Amino acid sequence: MNEQIQAIQAEVESFLISNEAELEQFRIAYVGRKGRLAALFDGLKDVPAENRRDVGQALNALKQLAEGKFSLAQEAFADSGSSVQVPDDLTLTDPIMHGSMHPLTIVRARILEIFNRMGFSVSDGPEIETDFFNFTALNFPPNHPAREMQDTFFIEKGKGEIQDDVLLRTHTSNVQVRLMQYQKPPIRSIMPGRVFRNEAISARAHCLFHQVEGLYVDEDVSFKDLKDSLYHFAKEMFGKDTKVRFRPSYFPFTEPSAEMDITCLLCKGDGCNVCKQAGWVEIGGAGMVDPNVLENVGIDSKKYSGFAFGMGIERITMLKYQIKDLRLFTENDVRFLRQFN
Template sequence: MINQIEEVKAKFLEELQTLKDEKELEEFRVKYLGRRGIIQSLFDKLKEIPREEKPTVGKILNELKELAQEKFNEKKKEIEAKKEKVKISLDLTIPGRFKYTGRKHPLTQTLEEIKKIFVSMGFEVASGPEIEDDYHNFEALNIPPEHPARDMQDTFFIKENIILRTHTSPVQIRVMKSKQPPVRIIAPGRVYRNEAISARSYCLFHQVEGLYVDEGVSFAELKGTLLAFAKQMFGSSVKLRFRPSFFPFTEPSAEVDVSCFICGGKGCKVCKYGGWLEILGCGMVDPNVFKFVGYDSERYTGYAFGMGVERIAMLKYGIDDIRLFYENDFRFLEQF
């Protein structure tokens, strides 16, 4: 019995030195000093030893209990002192950590605003794959293999005839092949082109293209739609200018400018002192495109337009470098 008491004493003192916090200290107290602890179990065994040995063993047990309680109290004070020291060492004058409030990317904000405007005018939002085949991206849009327009839309090839789309126009083809007129959609999404990265161009960007096909659709309706969009996007005082242009999938085609909403058309740095800002391209759908989708070009007419979201955002917010949208610099993003 005495040997067992000495073993408990040695183990008690050894484990006591390993305690690090109040949780471990409490678990240790329950283990050794609790009502069902190891030391109490030794007292319970006194009745099993001979009567003549009880005084001696009882005395040793009492000394063990007193020593255990004393050492436990010392360890408790030591742990509490360390905890208090940590509290005192905290510098309460140090500013707390700043929590950033999440917000939408400026391109997302601009894209959502564009979609909201066109949806309010009766357009549906359509989407398609970013990895596209040559047929939908070029041929069905009246751009055959040797057409010079392909040089302006050099892209990235996944494999032969499978590419990263250069515009969202393939979505228009897919929608027309699956649906008969009337068709009134916008096709927003990412597009890719193999271009040198600079302040004005990037290897990927976002587009919103629109399409309206029905009986009797005219260029006048196209102008009215784009004017309504421009006034909601840039302000009610904005004016539109249409300049003749060329796109393989529209005929006639035009580039569209808005009067500079920064200077009111008087000329400034943003509009390069010309008073106008180019925002998109548009035109009446070429009859050859209708042939690819099985539409009767004698019965149906339609218009299409396309704009770069980055271009719209740069004009609206006065941003002069497209790369800022993709650098994830908080100093830039937190302004929106």
């Protein structure tokens, strides 16, 4: 009897239950009323009285082993709702789902690559900033209307009290100020990063987005240098057939100032709903660094001049990939992200 118990125990332990059909076979063979364990219990009466207790304990242990294995497999199938598929070759690894880069990451890297080839380094700065670096040093006087245009998030001191001089940066221009304050010209750098503005979230606006700004300060820097740099960028980013135009504009920290447009990539300049039938789409602002800004950071404006520009990475990405809803960038929808493998 002991030899039979050991043999059946080995069978129970080695029995592979990989689907519900095999689970039923196991039940009939070992757990059911007519199974092999039931037959052993029926034969217990023929065991000599002096051995019956030991054999009975061994049988009970075997029964618990079989019923436990059956219950675990039954629960596993119930949880999965389907059969467990065992591969033919157990040495094979599971197929790996390769991830993909976020479209904003792809475009950011491409922007940096283009400007790096033009000799621009990459600079970074804090996202929590003081009023001086975000506004005052950039020629924003107190109570200037442009401050209201920024829709700033100010930091609370506590108990709802606003800390007027600490805020979430509204542009990456704060990095330009820090760079000019602590580095002597020549300066040629770009500043990518997150910025924050208190705006309602919609298909065309968000309270958190990404900018890349550029700064070039040296002797005899001209508006032509600015235009040539941005012309080259536009054609590298969007294609050689891309047309560029500059429109006069106003920014507190540049003079003269301009906004930069490119031909609409959807209608190729013919006019559509995206470009409001104009055939042009604005991608950023630019201009010559105001002499007051240079003086604010200790640079001699009579000796040095410079240009600065800024553009939204989301805007460039939407144009490049013809994406019409800004919210798609932050919703983490896998179906959207997988398009950029």
